[in-house]
Amino acid sequence: MQAFWDERYGQEAYAYGELPNVYFKTQLSKLPPGKLLLPAEGEGRNAVFAAQNGWEVSAFDWSPEARKKALRLADKQQVKLDYQVGDLLTLDYGLEKFDAIALIFAHFPASAKSAFHKKINGYLKSGGVLIFEAFSKKHLDYNTRNAKVGGPKNEELLFSTREIESDFKDYAIVELRETEVYLNEGLYHNGIGRVVRFTGIKP
Numbered sequence: 001m002q003a004f005w006d007e008r009y010g011q012e013a014y015a016y017g018e019l020p021n022v023y024f025k026t027q028l029s030k031l032p033p034g035k036l037l038l039p040a041e042g043e044g045r046n047a048v049f050a051a052q053n054g055w056e057v058s059a060f061d062w063s064p065e066a067r068k069k070a071l072r073l074a075d076k077q078q079v080k081l082d083y084q085v086g087d088l089l090t091l092d093y094g095l096e097k098f099d100a101i102a103l104i105f106a107h108f109p110a111s112a113k114s115a116f117h118k119k120i121n122g123y124l125k126s127g128g129v130l131i132f133e134a135f136s137k138k139h140l141d142y143n144t145r146n147a148k149v150g151g152p153k154n155e156e157l158l159f160s161t162r163e164i165e166s167d168f169k170d171y172a173i174v175e176l177r178e179t180e181v182y183l184n185e186g187l188y189h190n191g192i193g194r195v196v197r198f199t200g201i202k203p
């Protein structure tokens, strides 16, 4: 699976574009800058936007090609990122370190999802904000109608609002919903899809 991502990011163009995800940008812009973690950050579009807006950004992805592209984008925009290459289950950022964490299209196997969310919860400070957008289980129908919208084809990797509610159960919910969205993100997210969106505050 890691090889799949290295191959995707090995090309010149940015797979999901150079601009931030719209939901991430909207939600992050409501917060005062602080320390931000971006797991599974890919080629750095969200990290660079955050750094340009005063955030101290840590990011990681298991693809070395992703890191190269992210640092290239950061150079182009003249910002600094702390970007590690590694697996979410083996990296360790310590407890309660971040003011905000964003999971943007961070799709993982069903067996790892909840363990990963637990780890993410540990990284966030009390009062910190989690921003989440990823394809919903109903997105499979959208992908069948238009493959250009992208996303996993395996239902186990997709999300429901119930799953998010249970993984982040004590959070104060700012927003939790499933919605249709028009994506225009680089080469691989183009068209109407269905996502789960969550913004919550850790107790």
Ligand SMILES: C[S@@+](CC[C@H](N)C(=O)[O-])C[C@H]1O[C@@H](n2cnc3c(N)ncnc32)[C@H](O)[C@@H]1O
Pocket (backbone or CB within 6 Å): 005, 016, 021, 039, 040, 041, 042, 043, 044, 045, 046, 060, 061, 062, 063, 066, 086, 087, 088, 089, 103, 104, 105, 106, 107, 108
């Ligand atoms: C759809 S991309 C999203 C990238 C980025 N968040 C964005 O929105 O542009 C999913 C990313 O998850 C990363 N990934 C998948 N499993 C991972 C794991 N176990 N550890 C670290 N990164 C992982 C992939 O390498 C890929 O960059």
